[in-house]
Amino acid sequence: MTDHHPTPDFRFRVDATDGQARTGAITMPRGVVRTPAFMPVGTAATVKAMYADQVRELGADIVLGNTYHLMLRPGAERMARLGGLHHFMRWDGPILTDSGGFQVMSLSALRKLDADGVTFRSHIDGTAHRMSPERSIEIQGLLGSDIQMQLDECVRLPAPPEAIEKAMRLSLRWAERCRTAFGEQPGKAMFGIVQGGDVPDLRVASARALVDLDLKGYAIGGLAVGEPQAVMLAMIETVEPHLPAHKPRYLMGVGTPDDLLRSVERGVDMFDCVMPTRAGRHGLAYTRHGRINLRNARHAEDTRPLDEASACPAARDYSRAYLHHLVRSDEILGMMLLTWNNLAYYQDLMAGMRAAIREGRFLTFAAETRAGWERAEA
Numbered sequence: 001m002t003d004h005h006p007t008p009d010f011r012f013r014v015d016a017t018d019g020q021a022r023t024g025a026i027t028m029p030r031g032v033v034r035t036p037a038f039m040p041v042g043t044a045a046t047v048k049a050m051y052a053d054q055v056r057e058l059g060a061d062i063v064l065g066n067t068y069h070l071m072l073r074p075g076a077e078r079m080a081r082l083g084g085l086h087h088f089m090r091w092d093g094p095i096l097t098d099s100g101g102f103q104v105m106s107l108s109a110l111r112k113l114d115a116d117g118v119t120f121r122s123h124i125d126g127t128a129h130r131m132s133p134e135r136s137i138e139i140q141g142l143l144g145s146d147i148q149m150q151l152d153e154c155v156r157l158p159a160p161p162e163a164i165e166k167a168m169r170l171s172l173r174w175a176e177r178c179r180t181a182f183g184e185q186p187g188k189a190m191f192g193i194v195q196g197g198d199v200p201d202l203r204v205a206s207a208r209a210l211v212d213l214d215l216k217g218y219a220i221g222g223l224a225v226g227e228p229q230a231v232m233l234a235m236i237e238t239v240e241p242h243l244p245a246h247k248p249r250y251l252m253g254v255g256t257p258d259d260l261l262r263s264v265e266r267g268v269d270m271f272d273c274v275m276p277t278r279a280g281r282h283g284l285a286y287t288r289h290g291r292i293n294l295r296n297a298r299h300a301e302d303t304r305p306l307d308e309a310s311a312c313p314a315a316r317d318y319s320r321a322y323l324h325h326l327v328r329s330d331e332i333l334g335m336m337l338l339t340w341n342n343l344a345y346y347q348d349l350m351a352g353m354r355a356a357i358r359e360g361r362f363l364t365f366a367a368e369t370r371a372g373w374e375r376a377e378a
């Protein structure tokens, strides 16, 4: 097995493969990330409705921080004065931060994108801000991020090929500028982001140009933006052969449990998605029996837990009737328990995939997992 002790540098090892699927670990000074890995989203320095200790105990090795939110509140320089994001939120493991660009374009007001960056007004207080590749890397450094993402331009699909190409080429120029701004930070990494929409030739051109920059890892961006799952999977298959096998692949914003199975099968190592946490706050439980909407009246007198076989107290110790009551009553505990259950289920799914790949039975594991979902009511 790999040496899983934290190391002074950033190192990725593949321990086993099963078809295109891989399992291994990223070792960094702040800890080890077992792959394939799911990163809970910790938008405003908190994984919503969770204590940091709970997130660790349910099996997460790394969490994601959103640069856009944190630069606006509490502010990047202020976060640095307060000792950085890890200390601030009491998470001592690795943190990956996004560049902020995606959320600037989807959340901020009056945003204007040009060749040098993006100008926007805060959705919180309307103040004006400027995000360039250099400033994004500077902010991520001030936050204390272990894995920093390049600033890129993500085009929503469907889109004209010319727009997709323009955004892909801008993202490549920004990757070079981020690479220069990042410099040499031992133990930390900067990942490039493959763009190119749903156009295979543009996807390949983007991947090859990024690989020439010899980065520590590669994200696949521009997906999970409304395209059918088949298109997303086709783009992963298009890009995968052009990414180095000995470096991590991170599929941004993905996804449902089925997305995770099908993407790991195609060679993806890292994921982040708001699905488990957001769904938990809306009364939806992800379980090995499938997705269960606890608002539904059918649960009102169901004394069974969500999953008596789970190690997670939220899944094992509370009746569906109680969870239904909490959700219908809009009680905070309902959000807490369902978020806890959902993140635990996602981590159990990742752990199951890692073991299945090690034992050469990934496709059987995937089929059995999907079969289990059929038994749930909607």
Ligand SMILES: O=c1[nH]cnc2cc3nc(NCc4cccs4)[nH]c3cc12
Pocket: 098, 102, 106, 152, 153, 154, 193, 220, 221, 222, 223, 224, 225, 252, 253, 254, 274
């Ligand atoms: O190309 C990207 N670049 C940088 N960040 C991203 C984040 C992303 N998140 C999703 N999907 C999940 C979503 C969350 C909110 C709206 S879509 N797709 C994504 C694509 C990108």
